[in-house]
Amino acid sequence: MTTINSNLFYGERVKLALARDEDVEIMVQWGEDAEYLRNVDTEIAFPKNQEQLAAEGKAGSNEVYFRLRTIEDDDLIGFVAIHSIEWNNRTGLMAIGIGDSSNRNKGYGTEALKLILRYAFHELNLDRVGLEVIEYNKSGIRAYEKVGFQQEGRKRSVVYRDGKRYDIIVMGILRPEWETVSK
Numbered sequence: 001m002t003t004i005n006s007n008l009f010y011g012e013r014v015k016l017a018l019a020r021d022e023d024v025e026i027m028v029q030w031g032e033d034a035e036y037l038r039n040v041d042t043e044i045a046f047p048k049n050q051e052q053l054a055a056e057g058k059a060g061s062n063e064v065y066f067r068l069r070t071i072e073d074d075d076l077i078g079f080v081a082i083h084s085i086e087w088n089n090r091t092g093l094m095a096i097g098i099g100d101s102s103n104r105n106k107g108y109g110t111e112a113l114k115l116i117l118r119y120a121f122h123e124l125n126l127d128r129v130g131l132e133v134i135e136y137n138k139s140g141i142r143a144y145e146k147v148g149f150q151q152e153g154r155k156r157s158v159v160y161r162d163g164k165r166y167d168i169i170v171m172g173i174l175r176p177e178w179e180t181v182s183k
Contacts, residue, residue, distance in 0.1 A: 008123060009066075011111045016066035016080065016119065019056070023067055026076050027053045030099035039137045040097040042159050042168070062087075064124065068098070068112050077103045080116045082129065090127040092120060096140075105139060113147045114182065121175050130172040134159050141169065148181035149173045 009016040030036050031047030038045050048056075056065065056079070063083035069076055078098040085092040096112060098104050120126045131149065133140050145151075155168040 008119060009115070010071065011115050013071055014077070014108050014111050014115070015069050015071050016112075016115055017069045019054075019065070019067050020076075021054075023076050024050045024053045027056075027099065030097075033099075033101060035101065036097065036099060038161060039134065039140060040095070042134065063092075064119070066116070068108065070108075077108055078112065080112050082116065082120050082124065082126070085124070085126070090125065092124070092126050092129055094120070094129050094131045109140070110143045110146055113143060117147060117173065117178055118182070121178055127175045128172055130170065132168045132170055135167045135169055136161075141171075144171050147173070148177050150177070 028047065028050060031053075034045050037047070062085045063081055064085075065081040065083075066079065067076055068078040068080055077100065078096065080094070080096045082092040082094055094113075094116060096109060096116070098109050098112075117129060120129050130152075131144065132155075133144065135141075135154070149171040150173065151169055152172050153170045155170065157165040158168045159166040
């Protein structure tokens with residue numbers, strides 16, 4: 001059998017890694033960044049404590065969760081997960097976050113998306129991966145589209161931030177679409 005990359009967890013600059021105990025201290029710092037909190041979730045921007053963050057690395061049977069690390073320095077830069085997996089339908093939802101603002105807009109997220117999609121379609125054998133993104137997260141939307149996600153619809157006026165309402169954009173990618181884009 002021929003595979004695209006002999007190492008399933010490594011890209012050129014980032015890798016998918018397991019959670020480590022020392023990650024929690026770094027992630028607590030990310031929780032002090034309102035932009036990070038407001039892009040990664042629609043809930044109230046509120047930092048998580050060490051126990052909550054440590055629990056995030058404990059994947060269940062319907063999710064896979066990875067921390068993102070640089071290959072060069074083994075630095076923690078974010079997380080990526082496929083959650084809400086419906087094994088009978090071969091579908092799942094994706095979530096990603098790049099923690100420190102100094103690591104954003106450097107292509108790490110796009111590379112991580114390519115890795116997690118390869119994992120989802122080759123290892124988990126999914127046929128569809130979906131996600132939801134707040135409409136003001138323009139850089140996230142560009143990264144999703146770059147790796148082949150398509151806008152499928154929107155949930156109107158779901159998020160309320162700073163006195164203004166925002167839509168949630170629903171996006172998805174099917175395995176045949178990913179196979180075309182990833183060549």
